[in-house]
Amino acid sequence: MTPVKWGVLGASKFALNYMAPAIHAAEGAEFAALATSSADKAAPFQAFCSNLRVHLSYDDLLADPEIDAIYIPLPNHMHVDWTIKALEAGKHVLCEKPIAMQEAEFDQLIAARDKSGLLAAEAYMILHHPQWHLTRDLVQQGMIGKLTHVSGKFSFDNRKDTGNIRNRPETGGGGLRDIGVYVFGSARFVTGLEANDISARVRYENRVDVVADVQGRFGDALYTAYVSTRMHPYQEMVFHGEKGVIRLTAPFNARVFGEARVELHTVGHTGGGTVSTQRFPADDHYKLQVEAFGRAVREGGDYPVPLEFSRGTQAMIDKVFEVASEV
Structure with a gap:
C-alpha cells in the first residue's frame, strides 16, 4: 500500500496533541511535513517523527511535490481560504471544523473541490x-x-x-x-x-x-x-x-x-x-478519520463526511x- 503523505499546516497545540500523532499512527498514512515559522514549535513534532520536513511558510508546504494531503488546524476564519489554496496547489484537504464560518461559503468550497477533482472534507472525527x-x-x-x-x-x-x-x-x-x-x-x-x-x-x-x-x-x-x-x-x-x-x-x-x-x-x-x-x-x-480519508484518496470511493453533510450542520x-x- 502506497501511503498518503501528509503535511500539517501550522503547529497548533491540537495538531500536536491529537491529529499529527493520529496521522503518524494511521495505516496507509505518513506524517511527512509541517509548516511553521518557529523551530521551537516544530521540535515537539520532530520528537515523535524524526524524518519530518519543516517548511518555514504555509506556501512552501503547499508547493512541496512530495505531499499528497494537507491537514489544516488553523483558526476558524482562515479555513476557507487555505482549503481553496491547498486544492489549487493539487493537494487533498482535511480541514478542522468548522470548515466555514457561514453556510454560503460552502459554494466556494464545493466548487473548488469539484474543479480540482480532489477530496476536501471537514475534520468531523x-x-x-x-x-x-x-x-x-x-x-x-x-x-x-x-x-x-x-x-x-x-x-x-x-x-x-x-x-x-x-x-x-x-x-x-x-x-x-x-x-x-x-x-x-x-x-x-x-x-x-x-x-x-x-x-x-x-x-x-x-x-x-x-x-x-x-x-x-x-x-x-x-x-x-x-x-x-x-x-x-x-x-x-x-x-x-x-x-x-x-x-x-x-x-x-x-x-x-x-x-x-x-x-x-x-x-x-x-x-x-x-x-x-x-x-x-x-x-x-x-486515527480512524485519517485512515478513512486515505482510503477515499487511494480508492476514489465516497468519504463518510462529505462537504454536503458539513454544510447542513x-x-x-x-x-x-x-x-x-x-x-
Whole structure:
C-alpha cells in the first residue's frame, strides 16, 4: 500500500496533541511535513517523527511535490481560504471544523473541490467512531421504538484562557462553532433529518457566544441541547424513544473525557428495566478519520463526511445565530 503523505499546516497545540500523532499512527498514512515559522514549535513534532520536513511558510508546504494531503488546524476564519489554496496547489484537504464560518461559503468550497477533482472534507472525527454508527443503526432499526426526544450537552470552561482563539471574535471563536457542531451534527447523522422549528437563547462575552441553549425538532422528535465554554466539563447525547433510550457517555471526546459507551435502556420481559452496554475502550476516532480519508484518496470511493453533510450542520448553526435571543 502506497501511503498518503501528509503535511500539517501550522503547529497548533491540537495538531500536536491529537491529529499529527493520529496521522503518524494511521495505516496507509505518513506524517511527512509541517509548516511553521518557529523551530521551537516544530521540535515537539520532530520528537515523535524524526524524518519530518519543516517548511518555514504555509506556501512552501503547499508547493512541496512530495505531499499528497494537507491537514489544516488553523483558526476558524482562515479555513476557507487555505482549503481553496491547498486544492489549487493539487493537494487533498482535511480541514478542522468548522470548515466555514457561514453556510454560503460552502459554494466556494464545493466548487473548488469539484474543479480540482480532489477530496476536501471537514475534520468531523466523531462520525468515524463506531459508537455513532451503532447508535444510528439502533435508532433506524427501531430498537427504541418511535423517536420522541433527542438531547445533547457539551461544555468546558476556558474563561481564564483569554488569548485562546475560541475566546476571540476576530478568529471565529465561540462555543457554537467550536462544539455546537457536535450536538447538532450528531443528531442530524443519527436521525437522517434536518432540524426545524429552531429557537435559542445565547449569552455573549466579548462578542463571543459562551452559552447557547437550543430547542427544535427532528421530524416528530423534540430536540434540546446546550453548549458552553463557561461551564464544568460535561458531554452526553441521549436518544429517547417510546420503547427505550440510547445514551452515549463520551460522545465527542472518546478516551479523553472517558470511555465511550453506548447504553441501550429497554424494558425486559418481566417488566423491569434492562441496560445493555457496548464499550469502546480503544477506538481512536482521529486515527480512524485519517485512515478513512486515505482510503477515499487511494480508492476514489465516497468519504463518510462529505462537504454536503458539513454544510447542513453549518446551516443549523447559522439558523441558531439568526433566531437566538440574547441573555
